[in-house]
Amino acid sequence: MELTDIIEGNTRLLVPVGEKLSKKNPVFFNPGMELSRDISVAAARISGVNRFCDLLAGSGARGVRISNEVNCDVVVNDINKRAYDLINRNIELNNLNAKATNLEANILLSNERFDFTDIDPFGSPTRFLESAIRATNNGGILGITATDTAALCGTYPKACRRKYDAVPLRTDYYNELGLRILIGFTARLAARYDISTIPIFSHCTRHYFRTYLRVSLSGKKSKDSLKNINFLQHCFNCLNRRIASIDEIREKCECGGRFRNSGLLWTGNFADSEFCRLLEGELSAGKFNKKKEAIKLTGMIANEQAISNPYYNIHKLFRKIKRPARPMEDIIDRLNSEGFKAERTHFSGTGLRTDASVSEIYNILEN
Numbered sequence: 430m431e432l433t434d435i436i437e438g439n440t441r442l443l444v445p446v447g448e449k450l451s452k453k454n455p456v457f458f459n460p461g462m463e464l465s466r467d468i469s470v471a472a473a474r475i476s477g478v479n480r481f482c483d484l485l486a487g488s489g490a491r492g493v494r495i496s497n498e499v500n501c502d503v504v505v506n507d508i509n510k511r512a513y514d515l516i517n518r519n520i521e522l523n524n525l526n527a528k529a530t531n532l533e534a535n536i537l538l539s540n541e542r543f544d545f546t547d548i549d550p551f552g553s554p555t556r557f558l559e560s561a562i563r564a565t566n567n568g569g570i571l572g573i574t575a576t577d578t579a580a581l582c583g584t585y586p587k588a589c590r591r592k593y594d595a596v597p598l599r600t601d602y603y604n605e606l607g608l609r610i611l612i613g614f615t616a617r618l619a620a621r622y623d624i625s626t627i628p629i630f631s632h633c634t635r636h637y638f639r640t641y642l643r644v645s646l647s648g649k650k651s652k653d654s655l656k657n658i659n660f661l662q663h664c665f666n667c668l669n670r671r672i673a674s675i676d677e678i679r680e681k682c683e684c685g686g687r688f689r690n691s692g693l694l695w696t697g698n699f700a701d702s703e704f705c706r707l708l709e710g711e712l713s714a715g716k717f718n719k720k721k722e723a724i725k726l727t728g729m730i731a732n733e734q735a736i737s738n739p740y741y742n743i744h745k746l747f748r749k750i751k752r753p754a755r756p757m758e759d760i761i762d763r764l765n766s767e768g769f770k771a772e773r774t775h776f777s778g779t780g781l782r783t784d785a786s787v788s789e790i791y792n793i794l795e796n
């Protein structure tokens with residue numbers, strides 16, 4: 430296997446040269462996930478984590494970085510022997526006392542407890558979720574990556590039903606629905622064990638979703654968290670959308686169009702604004718190659734939390750009313766001056782998040 434020497438954060442890493450897995454290149458490393466690893470390091474630092482688990486570590490980049498850049502115990506695991514060997518080399522290279530293991534992930538989790546359990550799989554994280562929920566200490570963090578965005582976002586609705594027990598919907602804000610399905614599914618799994626998993630930070634970046642969930646061993650909190658599990662109703666005729674519990678589901682939209690439904694999904698905040706501010710501070714103070722991008726992301730995500738309605742695609746709104754598009758800032762200013770909240774969203778450059786109803790938005794865009 431041909432290796433190259435790189436530096437992420439404060440850590441030296443030996444990683445495979447090619448990104449494609451093959452016989453010659455049997456260990457996984459994706460340089461495109463550096464932003465996600467930078468944010469994980471910052472999240473672990475501000476959370477006072479004592480014991481971190483990189484469950485599906487590949488070359489060990491995330492776990493080795495946490496061991497080096499956060500003052501805590503780390504277990505770095507991969508089922509692949511060649512990955513395990515490389516993890517050990519990376520631990521030695523940085524002079525760390527992190528522990529490498531070569532176990533099946535669920536077996537490792539059945540015997541250990543962590544303050545931060547990180548799942549970064551190929552595709553869907555679902556096969557590891559139950560064990561990871563149960564292996565995370567009270568008050569700890571569960572970090573989840575999902576790259577099966579085609580299932581979560583509605584390209585393969587059957588795969589979403591099978592893996593996440595939820596119906597996706599190919600709306601213009603499908604990526605937001607996908608993230609909310611992932612968070613909602615995890616919360617429902619956790620609730621079976623009287624555990625709550627509340628998102629403190631989540632993002633959708635390029636081909637993946639990433640969420641950080643605060644784990645609490647509390648029957649009351651898990652019961653309360655289920656208030657955030659609902660359906661989303663969308664009207665393809667006028668682009669109206671509404672959040673509804675099972676008792677509130679309506680067949681028809683005010684415009685006469687038929688509602689299509691998605692869910693169950695998480696309809697609460699997908700990040701905690703205070704945690705975002707702490708992250709921003711930590712990212713600004715530390716050495717991170719993706720600092721600029723990460724700070725912009727955390728700032729945007731903090732602002733978005735003021736509005737729980739899914740975002741609108743402004744081009745679609747203008748197309749509906751057959752008017753030429755106007756700049757986003759003008760629309761946000763107009764909505765604000767009419768007393769509505771309005772923000773950009775990290776999900777899309779043409780995304781507008783607002784608490785105005787769809788008819789109120791059309792009114793403003795037309796005048």
Ligand SMILES: C[S@@+](CC[C@H](N)C(=O)[O-])C[C@H]1O[C@@H](n2cnc3c(N)ncnc32)[C@H](O)[C@@H]1O
Nearest residue numbers: 457458485486487507508509533534549550551
């Ligand atoms: C997407 S890669 C991890 C990438 C890594 N976290 C990074 O930041 O570069 C997923 C890894 O999970 C490992 N894996 C897959 N199934 C596993 C299982 N059941 N138990 C443990 N490791 C597993 C694979 O060998 C692979 O290295």
